[in-house]
Amino acid sequence: MKAELPAVTLPGGRQVPALGLGTWHMGEGEASPEEEAASLRAGLDLGMTVIDTAEMYADGGAEEVVGEAIKARRDEVFLVSKVLPYNASRAGTIAACEASLKRLGTDHIELYLLHWRGRHPFSETVEAFETLKAQGKIGAWGVSNFDVSDMKELLEDAEPLRPSANQILYNLARRGIEFDLLRWSQVQGIPLMAYSPLDEGRLLGHPVLEEIGRIHNVGSAQVALAFLLTKAGVIAIPKSGSPERVRDNFRASEIRLTSEDLRLLDEAFPPPTRKRPLEMI
Ligand code: NAP
Numbered sequence: 001m002k003a004e005l006p007a008v009t010l011p012g013g014r015q016v017p018a019l020g021l022g023t024w025h026m027g028e029g030e031a032s033p034e035e036e037a038a039s040l041r042a043g044l045d046l047g048m049t050v051i052d053t054a055e056m057y058a059d060g061g062a063e064e065v066v067g068e069a070i071k072a073r074r075d076e077v078f079l080v081s082k083v084l085p086y087n088a089s090r091a092g093t094i095a096a097c098e099a100s101l102k103r104l105g106t107d108h109i110e111l112y113l114l115h116w117r118g119r120h121p122f123s124e125t126v127e128a129f130e131t132l133k134a135q136g137k138i139g140a141w142g143v144s145n146f147d148v149s150d151m152k153e154l155l156e157d158a159e160p161l162r163p164s165a166n167q168i169l170y171n172l173a174r175r176g177i178e179f180d181l182l183r184w185s186q187v188q189g190i191p192l193m194a195y196s197p198l199d200e201g202r203l204l205g206h207p208v209l210e211e212i213g214r215i216h217n218v219g220s221a222q223v224a225l226a227f228l229l230t231k232a233g234v235i236a237i238p239k240s241g242s243p244e245r246v247r248d249n250f251r252a253s254e255i256r257l258t259s260e261d262l263r264l265l266d267e268a269f270p271p272p273t274r275k276r277p278l279e280m281i
Contacts, residue, residue, distance in 0.1 A: 005047050005253050008191050008235050010111075011164050012140065016078050018229055019253055020050025021246070022195065022239030027061025031241035037069035042243035044069075044076055046250045052167070052193065052237045053104075054082035054115055055096055060103050067105035079104065080111045080167075080193070082144060083125075085118020092120075093128035097137055112138040113167055116145040116280065122157040130161065140164035144193075147278035148181050151190070163190060169279050170194035170234070172203060172224055172269040176279060179272040186233045194228050196281055197236040208268040216255040221245075225252030227265055 005017035021043040026036045040051060051070070053062050063081065070077045081104070087096040097112060112132065114125055129141035142165035143154065155162060166185060170177055171194065185192050198204060198221055209220035216223070221238070228236040229252060240246045257265075 006229055008233055010140065010191055011162060011189055016050050016235065017047055018235050019048050019225065019250065020052060020078075020080075020193075020235055020237040021048050022237040023051065023053040023062040023066055024057050024239055025062075026053075026065045026239070026241060027058030027063075033065050033068065035243075036065045036241045039241050039243045039246045040066065040069035041073075042246045043250070044073060046247065048246070048250060049076050050078045050080060050235060050237065052080045052195075054084075054113075055087070055100050056082065056084055056115060060099070063100055063103035067103055071105055074106055078110045079106065079108075080113065080165075081109050082113040082115040082167075084115050085120065088114055088118055088120045088125040088128075090124045090128045093125055094132060097128075097132050101137060108137055108139060110139040111142055111164060112140075113142045113144045113165070117143075117150055122154050126158045126161060142166060142190075144168065144195075145278065145280045148184050151181075151184070151188075155188075165191045165193055165235075167193035167195055167237075169196055169281055170228065171197045171199045172209075172227055172265060173199045174279050175269060175271050176276045179275055181278065182231065182234075189233075191233045191235060194231075194234050194236045197228055197238050198224055200281065206268070208264055212257070212261045212264060215261070216257075218251050218255055219248065221249060222252040222255065223257070223261075223265075225249055226255050226257050227262075229253060230257060230262070 007015040083096045132138040142163040144167035203224045209223040
C-alpha cells in the first residue's frame with residue numbers, strides 16, 4: 001500500500017501534497033520528452049500531483065512536456081506556472097498566461113506565480129492576476145524568490161489581497177530561510193514551495209545523508225526530501241526526468257527522521273545563526 005503524502009493547506013483551504021514535481025530542464029533534450037512526460041505521470045500515479053513549471057523553462061518547452069503528460073488526467077493535477085518579471089506588466093501578464101495555457105493544453109492554471117521581482121510595480125501584476133482569476137484562467141496567484149522584506153512590501157501594496165504561496169530556494173545546504181522567512185510565512189499562513197530541494201543534485205551522495213539513509217533503507221535524495229517534509233507549510237518539488245527516480249523520491253514520504261537523524265543533519269548542515277539575503281538560483 002502506498003504511503004499517504006503529508007499535505008499543506010493553501011490560503012482558501014485547498015490541500016495539496018507536500019511533495020510535488022519540478023520541470024526545470026525538461027524539454028531541453030536531457031531526456032526524451034516521452035521519458036519526461038512518463039516521469040511526471042509516474043509521480044501522479046503516486047499522488048505527487050503538484051506540477052511546477054514556468055514559461056521560462058526551455059522557452060515554453062517544459063510546459064509542452066507537462067501538457068503532454070497531463071492531457072488524459074488534467075483533473076488530478078495541481079498545476080503551477082510562472083510569469084517572467086519582464087512580462088509582468090498588466091497586459092503582459094495576461095498575454096504570458098494565455099500563451100502558457102496554450103502550451104499546457106488547458107484552460108486554467110491552479111497557481112500562477114511571479115517568477116522573481118522585476119521592474120513592474122506589484123500593483124500592476126496583482127491587478128492582472130486578479131483579472132485572470134476572475135476569468136477563471138488561474139485559481140490563485142503567488143510569488144517566487146521573495147524575501148521577508150519583499151513579502152511585507154507586497155502585502156502592503158496588495159492589501160487586502162494576499163499571495164497564496166512563495167516559491168524559494170530551500171534545501172539542507174541552503175537553510176537561510178530558517179532564520180526568518182520560514183517562520184514568518186508559517187505565521188502568515190503563506191505556504192512555501194521549496195525549489196531545488198536536492199540542491200540541483202549536489203546533495204546526492206553526501207556521506208551523512210547516505211549514513212542516515214542506510215538506517216531507513218533509502219538513499220541520500222530521500223533523506224534530503226524527508227528533511228523538508230518535517231517542515232510545516234513547505235511543499236518540496238524535486239525534478240527528475242526518470243520515472244524510476246521519481247518513484248525513489250516518493251519514498252521520502254515513507255520514512256520518519258528521528259531526533260538523532262535531525263541532530264546529525266544539523267551538525268553537517270548547520271542552521272543559520274544570522275540573517276542572510278535570500279539566495280536564488
Ligand atoms: P533539484 O530538484 O534539487 O535536483 C534536480 C537534479 O537531481 C536533476 O539533475 C535530477 O536528475 C537529479 N535527481 C532527482 N532525483 C534524483 C534521485 N532520486 N537520484 C539521483 N538524482 C536525482 O533541482 P531543480 O530542478 O533546480 O529544482 C526542482 C524544481 O524547482 C525545478 O525543476 C523547478 O520546477 C523549480 N525551480 C524553481 C526556481 C524558481 O526560481 N522559482 C528555480 C529553480 C528551480 P534526473 O532528472 O536525471 O533524475
